[in-house]
Every structure is written in C-alpha cells, then in structure tokens.
Amino acid sequence: MEQRLHKKHFSVEEARRELTSVHALATKLVELKQSLDAKGWDVHRHRYFGGMGPNGDGSFPPELETLVEIVRGLEERGIIVKGLDDGLVDFPHIRGNGEEVYLCWKVGEDDIRFWHSIPDGFAGRKGIDEL
Numbered sequence: 467m468e469q470r471l472h473k474k475h476f477s478v479e480e481a482r483r484e485l486t487s488v489h490a491l492a493t494k495l496v497e498l499k500q501s502l503d504a505k506g507w508d509v510h511r512h513r514y515f516g517g518m519g520p521n522g523d524g525s526f527p528p529e530l531e532t533l534v535e536i537v538r539g540l541e542e543r544g545i546i547v548k549g550l551d552d553g554l555v556d557f558p559h560i561r562g563n564g565e566e567v568y569l570c571w572k573v574g575e576d577d578i579r580f581w582h583s584i585p586d587g588f589a590g591r592k593g594i595d596e597l
Contacts (some may be wrong), residue, residue: 474544
C-alpha cells in the first residue's frame with residue numbers, strides 16, 4: 467500500500483460542501499493577518515519585528531490567539547492552510563489514478579476550480595477539469 471501524507475481525503479463534492487464555512491474562516495484569517503501585520507507582529511515567529519516581548523505582559527495579541535484557533539480547527543478537519551495573506555487552503559484528494567494531490571482554493575474564488583500535485587504546489591495549479 468502506498469504511503470499517504472494525509473489521513474483525510476476529500477472528494478471534489480465534499481470539499482465544495484466545506485467551502486461555506488471555509489470561506490468565512492479563511493476571510494477571517496486574512497483580516498487577522500492584516501491586523502497583526504499593521505501592529506508589526508510576525509505571525510510566523512510569534513513575536514514583534516525587532517523584539518521578543520509581545521506587549522510587556524507576556525501574552526500574545528488576541529488576534530494571534532484567534533488566528534491560531536482557526537488554523538487548528540481547519541487542520542483538525544483535514545483542511546490545510548497554505549497562505550494567510552490570501553486565504554489559501556488545500557484539501558487533500560486522491561485522483562482516479564491513485565495520486566495524492568491537493569484541491570486548491572483561496573479567498574476571492576467562488577468555487578474549487580483548481581488542483582495541483584503536492585511537489586508542484588500552487589505554481590502548478592491546473593483546472594479541475596484536468597483532474
């Protein structure tokens with residue numbers, strides 16, 4: 467049996483059903499990231515640019531706490547957050563030929579219309595009709 471990177475895989479229809487809630491959550495992620503950027507917060511290092519102390523009391527900004535909560539919730543559902551700036555998410559999928567790929571969607575798109583191989587990433591997106 468072939469090794470898979472992910473335990474959960476979505477059919478195209480299942481991924482599309484998830485879009486209602488994913489759209490709202492991904493949009494919130496973009497907003498939270500913009501707010502944290504405006505405050506000079508590096509979300510990837512969990513600290514302010516140029517310094518370690520978050521705000522003098524040792525706590526993280528509430529926006530970061532919410533962002534982490536949303537990402538964790540999506541990942542628990544098997545949905546992979548790939549980009550905070552543009553609300554990019556991937557849904558693991560198994561093609562008819564057995565290849566594990568990602569169904570790809572980002573904020574601003576009205577439907578899941580693209581997929582890509584895992585090694586090719588976003589740059590290798592192809593139309594869903596080529597799946």
